[in-house]
Amino acid sequence: MSYELKSAGALSGEPCRYGESRLLVRGPQRSLAEPYVAFLGGTEVYGRFVEFPFVDSLQSRLGVDCINLGSVNAGLDSFVQDETLTGIARGAQVSVLQMLGAQNISNPYYRVHPRRNDRFLQAQPALKALYPEVDFTEFHFNKHLLCTLRDISGQRFEQVREQLQRSWIERMSRLIEALEGRVLLLWLRYHLEADAGFPDEPVLVDRAMADALRPKVQGILEFRAESAAAARDIAGMVFGQMELPAARHMIGPKEHLRIADALAGCLEPMLPRK
Template sequence: MSYELKSAGALAGEPCRYGQSRLLVRGPQRSLDDPYVAFLGGTEVYGRFVEFPFVDSLQARLGVDCVNLGSVNAGLDSFVQDDSLIEVARNARVTVVQMLGAQNISNPYYRVHPRRNDRFLQAQPALKTLYPEVDFTEFHFNKHLLCTLRDISDQRFGQVRDQLQRSWVERMNRLIGALDGRVLLLWLRYALDAGAGFPEEPVLVDRAMADALRPGVQGILEIRAASAAAAQDISGMIFGPMELPAARHMIGPKEHLKIAEALACDLEPLLRP
């Protein structure tokens, strides 16, 4: 098998920004003058290492501009706190919102980076009280933190997990409300390697949480995908010589086409006059 060992800069659609947003999202930058569909999400929506992410395929299929607001390593907080991107999404005919992991949001136990939500910033007093034996200065990423907390005590970790899930539902409802409910939720599920610490993306999101959002949205599309390694979908991805390990964990071009087909079936009825 041969790989496209190129710089990620070879990808079509250089990162761009909209309005006053500080968040880099997938280009090319689209005009917002004509009707469009917006897509909010993380690395999968961005299409890391993929030349034509599913958003691009949908634009050709739907015949309407598709604005990719996906950002690498972004979480739910990246968008909830970004007025410029919320405005772009609010003005769309419909917005597809990826259901992102519950570990990457600020909550009563810890704070995350405001844009790169996968990065742990600070433990709150409640977490220091719950885990007095832990030195939180050792952590830089949320998954590492949570895996360590779970290994120390399943019982105490359950309190953290439950709070994360409550915070996630609250934050999602806030985002859906800001978009006036003109939202199609994308529940993009795929298994993670055993060493990842959690079995599946999106982390800590379950059906009860999805069902809690269902009354306020246009629908929920659940898609079971596979990583590039699991789907033998690495060929045709574009990445640098040191990026193969990361690319193996991403979603490859064949899976992006599958996602586009499924989304088109749900979006076409929502875009009819």
């Protein structure tokens, strides 16, 4: 097997910012003057280590500008709190919104970083009361925190899980409402064999949560993907010498083409005929 040992900076589409947004998204930066489709999501929508993410493939297939607002390590809060990107998505003919993990949102138990939502910032009083034996200064990432809480007490962890899922539905509903319901949800599911903590992506998102949003959107595309390692899809990815372990967990170029095929079939009927 061969693969590109280059810096991720060698990718086409350097990160860019739109307007007053502080969130780095996938370039190239595109004009918003013509009709377009917007794509909001995290690392998978951004297409980390992939030269031509599925958003690029859809641009040529749909014949309409496709604005990639995906950002590495972004979670749902990244977009809910970003009026610039929300405004861009609201101006789209339709927005594709990735169903991101429920672990990476601020909630009554803990706060996350406002842009890099995978980063744990602070435990709330409710979590300190629920887990008085835990020193929360030891945690920097939400997954590590949640794995530890579950290992200490599965029963108490159920309270945290239920609250995260309630917060996720509320936050998703708020974003869908801000986009005026012109939304196709992308439920991009895949399994990480090496992750014994929460191996299924998106984390803590289940069918009941998807069904709660179904009446609010134009559709939900559930797509089962494989990581680059599982799909033997590392060839053609672009990454530095030390980034191979991370690249193995990402979605590779062949899977991006499969996602584009599936999305094209959903989006074409939603767009005005030329």
